[in-house]
Amino acid sequence: MEVIEQVASLRAIVHALRCSGKRIGFVPTMGALHEGHLQLLRTSARENDVTICSIFVNPTQFNNASDYRLYPRTLEQDTSLLQTIGCDYVFAPTAEEVYPKQTLLTFSFGALETVMEGAQRPGHFNGVAIVVAKLFNIVQPHKAYFGQKDLQQVAVVRQLVQTLSFDLEVVCMPTVREESGLAMSSRNKRLNDVQRGLATQLYKVLQLARRDLKQKPVPTIKHEVAHYLQQVEELELEYFEVADPLTLQPVADVSSSEEVALCIAAFVGGVRLIDNILVNLKEV
Numbered sequence: 711m712e713v714i715e716q717v718a719s720l721r722a723i724v725h726a727l728r729c730s731g732k733r734i735g736f737v738p739t740m741g742a743l744h745e746g747h748l749q750l751l752r753t754s755a756r757e758n759d760v761t762i763c764s765i766f767v768n769p770t771q772f773n774n775a776s777d778y779r780l781y782p783r784t785l786e787q788d789t790s791l792l793q794t795i796g797c798d799y800v801f802a803p804t805a806e807e808v809y810p811k812q813t814l815l816t817f818s819f820g821a822l823e824t825v826m827e828g829a830q831r832p833g834h835f836n837g838v839a840i841v842v843a844k845l846f847n848i849v850q851p852h853k854a855y856f857g858q859k860d861l862q863q864v865a866v867v868r869q870l871v872q873t874l875s876f877d878l879e880v881v882c883m884p885t886v887r888e889e890s891g892l893a894m895s896s897r898n899k900r901l902n903d904v905q906r907g908l909a910t911q912l913y914k915v916l917q918l919a920r921r922d923l924k925q926k927p928v929p930t931i932k933h934e935v936a937h938y939l940q941q942v943e944e945l946e947l948e949y950f951e952v953a954d955p956l957t958l959q960p961v962a963d964v965s966s967s968e969e970v971a972l973c974i975a976a977f978v979g980g981v982r983l984i985d986n987i988l989v990n991l992k993e994v
């Protein structure tokens with residue numbers, strides 16, 4: 711496995727790989743790798759000839775300076791992990807390498823940006839889109855792998871790929887959870903043991919909401935989720951939403967939906983966590 715820091719070096723490698731007909735799988739990450747990332751990487755290694763993983767804590771997608779500063783950075787640990795799972799190249803550039811000049815281009819994703827992560831984190835998806843577009847241009851993958859935990863990000867990336875005609879397939883893989891139900895996330899590294907226990911309530915409340923979806927109106931479920939989480943110390947709910955799984959727009963009445971996404975964001979001990987589950991209405 712080779713670690714590459716320069717865009718030009720990676721471009722040369724990608725050019726040679728493409729000329730020899732190799733299929734490239736790509737897993738973009740911000741590092742602090744966990745089992746969720748590893749599953750994406752294993753799948754990529756299985757489905758492609760070569761797997762490239764990027765590790766880059768992208769400054770332009772953070773709308774909160776302390777979140778950027780405190781984001782876990784564990785490059786050495788990450789590269790040792792990657793060595794064991796069939797990753798061929800790690801692209802770990804500096805911010806100067808990715809952004810030699812200030813980026814003035816801005817993306818707009820319409821309604822997709824006006825809800826949940828888009829509404830709560832202004833500019834976030836613009837930053838994600840800029841870096842993902844840059845990475846797709848550099849890595850030129852045949853397939854790119856993302857986790858369902860960032861469901862809205864996946865929708866944004868799909869729209870980006872479609873709008874800019876990137877010749878690649880976006881693969882979305884299910885969220886990987888700890889035994890407690892807590893969705894794996896790099897930000898979990900910032901939680902202490904007590905907070906980790908409290909954070910499991912997010913998945914628990916998603917399950918409770920799922921159970922009630924056909925019995926109770928959406929506003930009642932929302933109210934009950936908020937009330938339930940108010941009882942949990944150190945936990946502050948930011949939003950809970952019943953949404954269309956593709957457009958991410960709120961669903962006020964599930965009676966005509968086949969599937970909905972239950973999405974949640976909350977601060978636990980000051981650390982912002984998100985989670986979601988997809989619910990097939992025929993199965994509840």
Ligand code: PAF
Pocket residue numbers: 738739740766768771838841842860863
């Ligand atoms: O999901 C992430 O880790 C990041 O948003 C991504 C896609 C690597 C872009 O920085």
